[in-house]
Amino acid sequence: MIGIVGGGISGLFLLHFLRERGVDAVLFEAAEVPGGVMKSLTVQGPSGSVTADLGPQRMRLTAGLGQVVDRVGLRSLVLRAPTGIPFTVLHAGRLIRAPVSVREALSTPLISTAGKIRALRDLFTAAPRPDESVAEALTRKLGREISTRLAAPLLGGLYASDPARMEARDTLIPALERAGGGRSLLLALRRAAKWERIPVVSFTGGMGALPHALVERHREHVHLGAPVTGIERRPPGGFDLVAGNQRVAVDEVVLTLPAPEAAPLVRSISPDAGDRLAALRYNPLAVVPLVAADDTGLGAGLRRMGSGFKVTLEDDFATRGVTAHEALFDRKGLFTAFLGGMGREEVLDRPDREILEIARTDFRRITGTDATPLLVHRTRMPAWDRSWRALDGLELPKGIRLCAAYTDRPGIPGRLESARRTAEKIASA
Ligand SMILES: Cc1cc2nc3c(=O)[nH]c(=O)nc-3n(C[C@H](O)[C@H](O)[C@H](O)COP(=O)(O)OP(=O)(O)OC[C@H]3O[C@@H](n4cnc5c(N)ncnc54)[C@H](O)[C@@H]3O)c2cc1C
16 A cells, blocks of 8 residues: 555646556545645636636646546546747846747847857857756856846746756756757757647646546545644554544555655654755745736737746846736636746735735736736745755655655646656556
């Protein structure tokens, strides 16, 4: 019997793949609602109810994800974004289409001609070094303009982190390897462009539909509202998982919960491993769904944004990015703003009513359109910064594994692959 701690998407994917391989497993989730950060709410907007996603806003429907979606009976609820919608970067007060091809890169007004020529040095300079910061590696290879106006906002959108505080070995080098290796970031980007062909999707009812459907499929193996408070060794091998007044004997434990919550559980069995997990930093973020006043169709400022925008490091807004649900999934007038992260954490010290006002003002200044912010959801993202060095010497006790967003790719397709690999290892053992 395998005990899974955490019923976010990592834990639920893992349960699914273990059950598909005939491995007995039980999952404990602290909250009454599954999905962790993958959470959707129906909220009252100014002119009717809207579906607001408070964590991931969309995902790439890879072949693996498509199979799971079919297995849990969600195919008819898939909302597919139109192909080819651009996303934009806010620079010097303008929303500029982000280049996704060589032709667009050559003509984009986001980068000066000198900046474009400078980027060619990428082809002749050494690959990113493991101990270089991401900002240093990007600037050395592509030049400061591309680094601050394009690469950093995109990476910041993925990790909500300041590239100056991230080491290349944790994110940039693995991404380069996944794109086929080599020393050139430009060539890797070109090869990775095939990723752009994978459909972007959500579900009617929001992203939270997927974790709910996974729980429905494996209901008898899931305990909701059951925080694990202890992991105790059970001689001669195995563990007891303690959750409220339940004590369940398992052969192995897989931790899928965030590092700050995993640390105290691990510490009771291995103090060193627990301390290392506790050292990982997370960046606080505020997620604010907004409904644009212009519900008669997208105004020019909103249309220009495409599927959403990111703010460059040179522009000083607390809003670091916005996702446009109207353009993506035809959700009338709905946008999601992300505030904080990337060295702008101080906005999270403000009370909710001030964050709502900042989101409203930023949105109006950037798009020229009034919008009503609906709520503030405070969340966090693994920072993938220098604190990740704590993982270098991490040795987990035998029988305890991690399958978590901070040790592998954090995006949902990445979580699926990581869960599948973990399930395969367990099943073959
Ligand atoms: C704001 C935001 C936006 C994102 N946007 C995207 C996107 O657009 N596309 C994309 O692909 N990815 C996106 N991601 C990344 C992706 O959503 C996450 O990496 C992924 O959902 C993390 O899932 P998880 O299961 O690993 O962790 P979590 O979702 O954090 O789940 C961990 C679970 O463990 C539970 N738990 C904690 N303590 C205990 C305990 N003691 N006992 C039992 N259970 C416990 C928690 O309640 C939680 O449910 C985004 C992430 C965030 C935060």
